[in-house]
Amino acid sequence: MTTKQYAHGVKQNHWPRFSGELWQRNYYERIIRDENELNRIRQYIMDNPARWDIDRENPDMANRQ
Numbered sequence: 001m002t003t004k005q006y007a008h009g010v011k012q013n014h015w016p017r018f019s020g021e022l023w024q025r026n027y028y029e030r031i032i033r034d035e036n037e038l039n040r041i042r043q044y045i046m047d048n049p050a051r052w053d054i055d056r057e058n059p060d061m062a063n064r065q
Contacts (some may be wrong), residue, residue, distance in 0.1 A: 006018075
């Protein structure tokens with residue numbers, strides 16, 4: 001539904017086209033079941049940007065190997 005609305009917006013409302021993927025590959029939803037899990041997820045979100053330099057999904061990593 002979101003993709004259809006986006007395509008409509010591009011055609012009818014002259015929204016800018018997005019050349020990449022609209023949806024993240026292998027994405028899945030997760031139910032947070034308790035406070036400990038919520039805190040682990042919060043910590044992951046805070047720490048994750050600092051790990052981008054060593055992430056195998058980072059396209060710049062190919063230039064370093």
